[in-house]
Amino acid sequence: MTFETFPVAEEHVDSYAALISEKMLSQGFDISMADMDLISFEIRQDMAHPQLTDFLAKDSATGKIVGFILWKYPANNLFKSTIPGDESGQATRDKDSIRKSPELFVHEQHRRRGIGNKLMQHAIKLSEERSARIILISTSKEGKALYIKLGFKEVRSDNKVDYMVKYPETK
Numbered sequence: 001m002t003f004e005t006f007p008v009a010e011e012h013v014d015s016y017a018a019l020i021s022e023k024m025l026s027q028g029f030d031i032s033m034a035d036m037d038l039i040s041f042e043i044r045q046d047m048a049h050p051q052l053t054d055f056l057a058k059d060s061a062t063g064k065i066v067g068f069i070l071w072k073y074p075a076n077n078l079f080k081s082t083i084p085g086d087e088s089g090q091a092t093r094d095k096d097s098i099r100k101s102p103e104l105f106v107h108e109q110h111r112r113r114g115i116g117n118k119l120m121q122h123a124i125k126l127s128e129e130r131s132a133r134i135i136l137i138s139t140s141k142e143g144k145a146l147y148i149k150l151g152f153k154e155v156r157s158d159n160k161v162d163y164m165v166k167y168p169e170t171k
Contacts, residue, residue: 002059003058003059005055007054008046008056010047012056013044015065017036017040019105026108054069054071055068057115067115068119069123104116104119104137117150121150124150128169135167136163136165137163138162139162140162148164152166153165
C-alpha cells in the first residue's frame with residue numbers, strides 16, 4: 001500500500017470525522033449523527049486555529065483516510081515541575097517551546113505499514129520548523145516502540161500510559 005500524508009483541508013472534513021467516530025466506536029463510545037456534526041465542527045475549529053495542526057494519511061489506491069495526528073502547539077499548562085534533561089528549567093517556563101501530540105491514530109487494518117511513523121515525522125518536522133525545544137507525547141504500551149524508534153525517551157510510566165519526550169533539532 002502506498003499512502004500520502006498532508007494537513008487537513010475542508011475537502012477532508014467528512015472523511016476525517018468518519019475516521020474519528022470509527023476510533024471512538026472501537027473504544028466503546030456510542031456515536032450519533034449529532035456527535036458526527038460536533039466532530040466535524042471541532043475539526044473546522046481546529047483548522048482555523050493557528051496553533052493546531054492536523055495531518056491525515058490517505059491510502060493512495062482507495063483514496064480512503066486511514067490515519068491522523070492532531071498536533072498542538074504550544075502545550076500550555078502541561079508541566080508543574082522541571083522536564084527531565086532540562087536542568088535549567090527554561091523549557092518548563094517557556095511553554096511556547098513545547099509541542100504536544102494528544103492524538104495519533106491509524107485504522108487497525110492499516111497498522112504496521114509505516115503510516116504512524118510518517119505522520120509523526122511530519123509533526124516532528126513541523127515542531128523543528130517552529131523552534132519547539134520539547135515534544136511531549138503520551139502513548140499506550142502498544143505504541144511505545146514507534147516513539148522509541150523516533151528518538152523519544154520515557155519520562156514517566158503508569159499501568160496504562162507511558163509519557164515520552166523528545167528534544168528536536170531546532171532551526
